[in-house]
Amino acid sequence: MVVYSFYIFDRHAECIYKRRWLPRPASIPGSKSSRPTSEASAQATSAPALLGQSARTTDDDAKLIFGTVFSLRNMVRKLGGEDDNFVTYKTSQYKLHYYETPTNIKFVMLTDIKSPSMRIALQQIYINLYVEYVVKNPLSPVEHPGGVGVNNELFEESLEQFVTRVLS
């Protein structure tokens, strides 16, 4: 299975972390540095010409994804009751997985359509990576405006490992 991208939104609807994976990084020489980098720096070095994002930036993408997920979540709660939660949706091209913690942090992952349910995986990212490396980090702020505190090396590296080793 292929993971296309991963987003974390905090309870103020702000995107505090985003990361995209290209499907075959090996075939693009020089597009991938040895150390995993956050989206912002990866964009600056290699992506603009390559990804061909015509008018929309990745920032806008994150906002669109949040809007979608937010509307669908509200719709599902209206129909299924307050304790219902939407898990995943699928289009002809991709699948979006959604997990929300009790503290309203939203984890979103876009994968290919053949991938199985990723609810457990997202939960594990929250429990084993986010809580361990972001929440328990004494230097990390309580809120993460602009992604401060989430883009630390330990979290990014272990996320990278989790996605490349565990999920593929």
Added chain:
Amino acid sequence: MTVFSLIIINKAGGLIYQREFQPGLRKLSTNDYLVLAGTFHGVHAITRTITPKLPYLATTPASNTSTTTSSTPTSATALASPSGTTTPIPNTTSTAATYMYPIPGVAATGLDSLETDKFRLTCFQTLTGTKFLLFTDPHMANVEPVMRKIYEFYADFVMKNPFYQLEMPVRCEAFDRNLNGWLRGRT
């Protein structure tokens, strides 16, 4: 197998039909259903635009000439979108298109099916942009034939009804009767 309810949304996002077949979902007011239809219509369009775009070089070998590779995504996007909204068409004037969809050759659609803890929503969009939303049990298999049959009933009893006005709420007794009878026969 359980079919909870059916919603039909016209191509402008207006609710034209809503029926509940079996209890299971919460009942909403008519106004809420109208809002839901409109919201879904919008979200459906957005889910298509956020389709991941992969850089071209990623999957096609570099030895391919740019003319052959650039022809595929344009033909794929050209047959897209029944609802008439524009899909991003790669810049064909340059030497090669800059991105492609994960599954080349398949038109990007909006949300096809959505799963929650309590139900599954399957969306079928006709070529003219009408959307059928079917709410079923999350474990129900073979939603496809049910959807096909519902579309068939729609074509037979709504579209062939000489008194039905296009894009207006569906009030056709024969449609209701056949739909109810058929769904009851399946359970």
